[in-house]
Structure formats: C-alpha cells, structure tokens
Amino acid sequence: MSQGSEEGFSELSQYQLDRGSMRLLPEPFCRRHFVVVLGKVDPAARHAPVTVGMLNPDVPHVLTQISDLLERPLHAVRLNRYEIESALETGFGVGPRVTADLVIRPRPPSRTKPTAVEMLDYILSIAVEKKASDIHIESYPADVDLRLRIDGILHQLYTDMSPETVHEVVNRIKVLAQMDITERRKPHDGRIRAVIELGESQRKVIDYRVSVVPSPAGEDVVIRILDANAGLVPVTQLGMSQDMHRTFLQLLANPEGLVLVTGPTGSGKTTTLYSALAQLTDGRKKIITAEDPIEYFVPKINQKQVSEHMPYPVLLRALMRQDPNVLLMGEVRDLETGSTAINAARTGHIVLGTLHTADAVGTIGRLRGLELDDTDIADALLAVLAQRLARRVCEKCSEPREPTEEQRALFGRLLDGIQLRAGRGCDHCHHTGYRKRVGIFEMLVVDPGMQDLIVAGAHNAQLRKYAREKGFKTMVDDALEKIASGQTSLDELVRVVPYRHIIATRDERQGK
Structure with a gap:
C-alpha cells in the first residue's frame, strides 16, 4: 500500500476529529507510537488514503503496521506531542476516574511541631519526587530511621519523627491503608492510593503498597511505590x-x-x-x-x-x-x-x-x-x-x-x-x-x-x-x-x- 508523508509540522486545527474513525486503530497502539487518525474515514472508499497524524512520520515499520491495521493507503502528517495527546483524549478519553484515599499537595512540614498528617504527606511526596521504589520507617529504642530505596540502594533521609511521635505516623498509615490500629502484635498488609498535586493542572496517581510488622520498639513500615503514570518501558x-x-x-x-x-x-x-x-x-x-x-x-x-x-x-x-x-x-x-x-x-x-x-x-x-x-x-x-x-x-x-x-x-x-x-x-x-x-x-x-x-x-x-x-x-x-x-x-x-x-x-x- 502506498504511503506518503509531509515535511514540517501540520496543525491539528486543520483536521476534523471523528471518534469512530480514530478508533479504527487500537488505543494502546496509538498511545505507544503517538499516532492518531485524522478526518472521517469513509468505509466504502477502500482506496482513498487515510490521513494519520504522527510524532515521527518517517518510521517505516510503524507506517507499515498502520497501513496493515487500516487496510488502506496512508497520508502521514507530522503533529507535535501535545496535539496528538489532545486528539487521543478526544478519541479515547482520559481513562477512568481515579478514586483516592487522599490528595497530597507537596510542601515541607511545619518546622515548629509538624503533625502526623504533615509528616506523612511529606514522606509520601518526597519519595515520589526522588523516584524511590520503597520507603522504610524503622523504629529503634532511642531513634527512628527514614530511608528511601533509590536505584536499589537505601538512602537515609532526615525526619522529624522521634520515638515519641513515630507511632502517630504509623497509625495514620494504618488508617489510610484500612488496617486495625489497635492490633500491634501481628503483621498487616494494605494499600493507599494517593493523588499528588504538582500544579494547577498536573497530578500523579500513586499506589502505595504497605507492610507493617511489629518490632521490639513499636512497628516497622515498608511502603512500595507504584507510579501509575510511569508508563511502560519499551x-x-x-x-x-x-x-x-x-x-x-x-x-x-x-x-x-x-x-x-x-x-x-x-x-x-x-x-x-x-x-x-x-x-x-x-x-x-x-x-x-x-x-x-x-x-x-x-x-x-x-x-x-x-x-x-x-x-x-x-x-x-x-x-x-x-x-x-x-x-x-x-x-x-x-x-x-x-x-x-x-x-x-x-x-x-x-x-x-x-x-x-x-x-x-x-x-x-x-x-x-x-x-x-x-x-x-x-x-x-x-x-x-x-x-x-x-x-x-x-x-x-x-x-x-x-x-x-x-x-x-x-x-x-x-x-x-x-x-x-x-x-x-x-x-x-x-x-x-x-x-x-x-x-x-x-x-x-x-x-x-x-x-x-x-x-x-x-x-x-x-x-x-x-x-x-x-x-x-x-x-x-x-x-x-x-x-x-x-x-x-x-x-x-x-x-x-x-x-x-x-x-x-x-x-x-x-x-x-
């Protein structure tokens, strides 16, 4: 099938967006390769070229796959990433609404006497900012350690928690993860889903998988961080x-x-x-x-x-x-x-x-x-x-x-x-x-x-x-x-x- 492409960038506003036509290509394929069908495709016109917007219209194997999926000749045009993502939202939506246990607006905790809520919000958000995979809260008779696992290595982080206040943070974690805060002799597993507000229009949806285990000085917590926005690695x-x-x-x-x-x-x-x-x-x-x-x-x-x-x-x-x-x-x-x-x-x-x-x-x-x-x-x-x-x-x-x-x-x-x-x-x-x-x-x-x-x-x-x-x-x-x-x-x-x-x-x- 013939394939053509235009040099330079086109404008999304030049094209009609038709949801039915856009869905002729599978959503995962479109999002993975930044591809979108532009205009209305006439089912009867089997030999008429289909216009597709692409981030990079000069990749032969992707063009071949699109042509194979559509069973039509192609006319590929170049769009920027923002325009393609906007078009895909029109065609496929932004996905299901997210229900969360809490919304976090990152800010350092009060330096005077931070509350358990402030300390936990800071810990959960700073771990995401530093791209940590796990959070470790460890209680000792005279100390509390907060460590983040980054690239497989644990790194110490300053914490306002003390042996006297760490149980308040642990209780906050257990409440959010729907654990029994009165039971401190048995291990617990749970999950927290949070939306981290990064700005007026930016947010991250994060799943925190929580493990709480009793220790001689109280309870130790390990939280695995799963970033739903991270996307798949090719x-x-x-x-x-x-x-x-x-x-x-x-x-x-x-x-x-x-x-x-x-x-x-x-x-x-x-x-x-x-x-x-x-x-x-x-x-x-x-x-x-x-x-x-x-x-x-x-x-x-x-x-x-x-x-x-x-x-x-x-x-x-x-x-x-x-x-x-x-x-x-x-x-x-x-x-x-x-x-x-x-x-x-x-x-x-x-x-x-x-x-x-x-x-x-x-x-x-x-x-x-x-x-x-x-x-x-x-x-x-x-x-x-x-x-x-x-x-x-x-x-x-x-x-x-x-x-x-x-x-x-x-x-x-x-x-x-x-x-x-x-x-x-x-x-x-x-x-x-x-x-x-x-x-x-x-x-x-x-x-x-x-x-x-x-x-x-x-x-x-x-x-x-x-x-x-x-x-x-x-x-x-x-x-x-x-x-x-x-x-x-x-x-x-x-x-x-x-x-x-x-x-x-x-x-x-x-x-x-």
Missing part, C-alpha cells in the same frame, strides 16, 4: 543486547509456549513482563493477566487481581475459559499454577510468568522441584530470561578507573582488554556516581537438544555445559560487556550478581 530500552532483543521478540511472536522471567525481588521482572505485554498488544490478541497485586494498569489488557475470594488456582482456571491468546501469570509458585502454565502453553497460548531462581539454568531444577514432569517442561518451555538491575554510571561525571587488587584477584582474565569507568560524583547524580539503572540478562533458549537433555533428566551442570556450547552468555558475560561500554561498574556487578557465578565464569574463561 523492550528496546530494557538494556538487552541486539541479539538477545531480537531473540526475545521472536519468542514473543510464537503461537504458543512458556516464557519465564526469573530473578530475586527488585530485579525488574515485572518491568520486563509489562514491556512484553506492550509488544504483544496490537488489538488482535486477547491478553489476560492474573496478578497479585496489579502493579500498573495497562490500557485494553484484561488485568485480574488475585484476592481472598479468587485465589490463584481458581482465577487461572476461570481465565482459561476466557479464550486468551496471551496469559500473564504473576508467579509460578506451586504444582497447580505450574501445571496450569504448562497446559496453557501446550494448547495454543503464549504464557508469561515469573519464578524466583538465581539463574536461567536453575529454573529447570526449580520446575522439577514443583513436581512437574520433565517431558511436560521440555514440551512447553520456550525460554528463561534471568535478570538483575545494576546502577548506571553517571554520564556527566564518568571517568576512567583502574581495578583494585581485590578486583584483579576476583576477576582474573575476565578484565583483559576492558577499560573500567566509574562516576566521580556530581550534582546530576546526587554525588553517588550513578544515575538510573540498566538490566543485566542471560537468556536460556530451549532448543531441541536442550529438550532431549531435560527429558533425559540431565542435571544443571550438563544443561549449562550444553548451553555454553551453543553460545549461551551468562549474566557475568553481559555485565562485563556493559562495563566495557561504560554503562555500569565492577562494583555493581559484584553487588547484584552472585559470587559463585563470577567464580564459575572466571574459571571457565581461564580454563580455555
């Missing part, structure tokens, strides 16, 4: 190498099979899975998720929350009757969820899920530990993606760095030919030397040879040996490539990758 921005990125997309394009993402808590598994969902969302597939909890709401995806009345096994059985093409399971945790995942993956569904294992090869043993059959595992499993998150070296203050004697002893020949870099510390990175994070990955693809080994009951060492012979790269290999390109540091590799993995890769390299 697969291209996760930090995968080009080869791994290409393989991952090919795996997602399969008609059926199981893809597992593994790693410890906080390693970015959920981000990767949501990126995969964004890649799969094209308006032609039924995508259903079973989550506990739902961390981010994704347009046009059927997200289901595990609950007391609808536990995982019940929910998964029900979802299989909803005719899904793609099923996302929050976690494969036992024989029943594992069997459901494998059966779905063998009967015409792509199944995505998470598992807590140290590395990709260890996933096979973990599935066996759930008492799943070797033949079923081999038939259903397409691949395992193991990952960690390492801090990025600050690009503003990055400078060459020589390895220490301890690092030379630990890594040996792994450091040959690598120029290390580290951040000196500056205002841009808050003098930490790091800013943001990058994924470190290893991907185990289950090819026919690997299937035969799994069916034969091969142990991890045999599976790893076979994978290495087929070009498998470990997380250590991936991290060293990112260190060589200046993205992260040796200190981060040691911090996030298990010691035995470093030793195994070093010894293998030195044995060659």
Whole structure:
C-alpha cells in the first residue's frame, strides 16, 4: 500500500476529529507510537488514503503496521506531542476516574511541631519526587530511621519523627491503608492510593503498597511505590543486547509456549513482563493477566487481581475459559499454577510468568522441584530470561578507573582488554556516581537438544555445559560487556550478581 508523508509540522486545527474513525486503530497502539487518525474515514472508499497524524512520520515499520491495521493507503502528517495527546483524549478519553484515599499537595512540614498528617504527606511526596521504589520507617529504642530505596540502594533521609511521635505516623498509615490500629502484635498488609498535586493542572496517581510488622520498639513500615503514570518501558530500552532483543521478540511472536522471567525481588521482572505485554498488544490478541497485586494498569489488557475470594488456582482456571491468546501469570509458585502454565502453553497460548531462581539454568531444577514432569517442561518451555538491575554510571561525571587488587584477584582474565569507568560524583547524580539503572540478562533458549537433555533428566551442570556450547552468555558475560561500554561498574556487578557465578565464569574463561 502506498504511503506518503509531509515535511514540517501540520496543525491539528486543520483536521476534523471523528471518534469512530480514530478508533479504527487500537488505543494502546496509538498511545505507544503517538499516532492518531485524522478526518472521517469513509468505509466504502477502500482506496482513498487515510490521513494519520504522527510524532515521527518517517518510521517505516510503524507506517507499515498502520497501513496493515487500516487496510488502506496512508497520508502521514507530522503533529507535535501535545496535539496528538489532545486528539487521543478526544478519541479515547482520559481513562477512568481515579478514586483516592487522599490528595497530597507537596510542601515541607511545619518546622515548629509538624503533625502526623504533615509528616506523612511529606514522606509520601518526597519519595515520589526522588523516584524511590520503597520507603522504610524503622523504629529503634532511642531513634527512628527514614530511608528511601533509590536505584536499589537505601538512602537515609532526615525526619522529624522521634520515638515519641513515630507511632502517630504509623497509625495514620494504618488508617489510610484500612488496617486495625489497635492490633500491634501481628503483621498487616494494605494499600493507599494517593493523588499528588504538582500544579494547577498536573497530578500523579500513586499506589502505595504497605507492610507493617511489629518490632521490639513499636512497628516497622515498608511502603512500595507504584507510579501509575510511569508508563511502560519499551523492550528496546530494557538494556538487552541486539541479539538477545531480537531473540526475545521472536519468542514473543510464537503461537504458543512458556516464557519465564526469573530473578530475586527488585530485579525488574515485572518491568520486563509489562514491556512484553506492550509488544504483544496490537488489538488482535486477547491478553489476560492474573496478578497479585496489579502493579500498573495497562490500557485494553484484561488485568485480574488475585484476592481472598479468587485465589490463584481458581482465577487461572476461570481465565482459561476466557479464550486468551496471551496469559500473564504473576508467579509460578506451586504444582497447580505450574501445571496450569504448562497446559496453557501446550494448547495454543503464549504464557508469561515469573519464578524466583538465581539463574536461567536453575529454573529447570526449580520446575522439577514443583513436581512437574520433565517431558511436560521440555514440551512447553520456550525460554528463561534471568535478570538483575545494576546502577548506571553517571554520564556527566564518568571517568576512567583502574581495578583494585581485590578486583584483579576476583576477576582474573575476565578484565583483559576492558577499560573500567566509574562516576566521580556530581550534582546530576546526587554525588553517588550513578544515575538510573540498566538490566543485566542471560537468556536460556530451549532448543531441541536442550529438550532431549531435560527429558533425559540431565542435571544443571550438563544443561549449562550444553548451553555454553551453543553460545549461551551468562549474566557475568553481559555485565562485563556493559562495563566495557561504560554503562555500569565492577562494583555493581559484584553487588547484584552472585559470587559463585563470577567464580564459575572466571574459571571457565581461564580454563580455555
């Protein structure tokens, strides 16, 4: 189909906005690629070009996808981001109204005698401002610590709370999270939804997942921060190498099979899975998720929350009757969820899920530990993606760095030919030397040879040996490539990758 585009910017006011025509393209696709149908499309005029507004009308693969979805020739024009977002609001609306437990207008608490309400509002808002993932409030007999986890590291924050007043803040948290404030001997879990007012027309909707646990000095609180405005990270921005990125997309394009993402808590598994969902969302597939909890709401995806009345096994059985093409399971945790995942993956569904294992090869043993059959595992499993998150070296203050004697002893020949870099510390990175994070990955693809080994009951060492012979790269290999390109540091590799993995890769390299 022919495609054309105009140079320079057009004006949105030049075009009619017709909701029916705009909805000929799926909403998630439009919002992901900043695309909008302009004018009224005549269903009978199959050969008449359709005008589409785009942020960048010079991307061939996006133009091809639009033309394929519309089954019409295109005339692409350039609009700015504000005009496209305004047009999309006309076509699809701004989404459902948000109900919140409180509205926060960020301001420092009173310096005289701040109230519990002021202190909590400040804590909740400053954590979002600093892009923290978690808030820790820890009570000690003679002190109170307030710490924020930023880029995986805990940072101390000044607090007006004292051992005498911290219980007032904790009670405020428990009231908002609908917990029993009179019960201080048992752990509690809850949720707070807040709207943070950033200005006259700006606001952020934040979900805070709250855990309260008794301690000798009172109660400790950890609050996980989920920013509904953060949006999905494209697969291209996760930090995968080009080869791994290409393989991952090919795996997602399969008609059926199981893809597992593994790693410890906080390693970015959920981000990767949501990126995969964004890649799969094209308006032609039924995508259903079973989550506990739902961390981010994704347009046009059927997200289901595990609950007391609808536990995982019940929910998964029900979802299989909803005719899904793609099923996302929050976690494969036992024989029943594992069997459901494998059966779905063998009967015409792509199944995505998470598992807590140290590395990709260890996933096979973990599935066996759930008492799943070797033949079923081999038939259903397409691949395992193991990952960690390492801090990025600050690009503003990055400078060459020589390895220490301890690092030379630990890594040996792994450091040959690598120029290390580290951040000196500056205002841009808050003098930490790091800013943001990058994924470190290893991907185990289950090819026919690997299937035969799994069916034969091969142990991890045999599976790893076979994978290495087929070009498998470990997380250590991936991290060293990112260190060589200046993205992260040796200190981060040691911090996030298990010691035995470093030793195994070093010894293998030195044995060659």
